[in-house]
Amino acid sequence: MSDQEQQSTPTLYEWVGGAPALETLMAAFYRRVRQDDVLAPLFANMPEDHPHHVAMWFGEVFGGPATYTEQRGGFRVMRAQHVGKDIAPEQRQRWVSLMLEAADEVGLPDDAEFRSAFAAYVEWGSRRAMANSRPGVTLSPRTTTPVWGWGEAPPGID
Template structure:
């Protein structure tokens, strides 16, 4: 195996693949009675913004930071939303279904890294959405990688 593994962004298929993912995901969200209320004021370009976010997190261009305000702006989007555990779990379920539908890579290494971020990110979003959440001191977008199993390893 090469010393320079592709980024998760590259492995996923880049911006186009992530935009397809979030178009499908938010189509499902809009139809979901548990999640639709959380997203009723969602702009039409929200899926593209979230694709930019995940692209940056997965090692792609720093588009979210450059055009959307980076980590502090993303945290601000969750403030006061009071996300409940069952809503977070449903969010995770729908993103898994959307990933399958748009045919994101389904190799175990990628899906493990993808779902690790989905779990971590959704739990952070839920925590940051609570009324008593302390402001984050983080200034930069977290960069996610392969973890223990880079692509093509058993």
């Protein structure tokens, strides 16, 4: 991609509709989680503001403002939320499935480029969360929040 294409390509955060769209997504997603036999036990002690915090995280990861880092402490805090939870593979898979269903429910952009990038992050992030949740895990030295992009398929290029 040329420098001009990179400068004119919106971030995933802009493409999805910013914070309002992510807040709507997380509200719908966590409604599903609370009713799900596989995930409800994992989130039984979830604070009421958890969906908002996850929306902030997704916003930052998708190239929006660094609100999660500024208000919540960033990557180390997010990673710490998973330590010791021992997330099972079926819980991770269900988390991904419900997130993709919620994306459809709330009408996130459904173009192939966005959904590919969105699904890739959801898959990657859920696998990192599961790995970080294992008892006795040695955590990576990473300290910065990842910023997810379009990957191989930016918008407007067929």
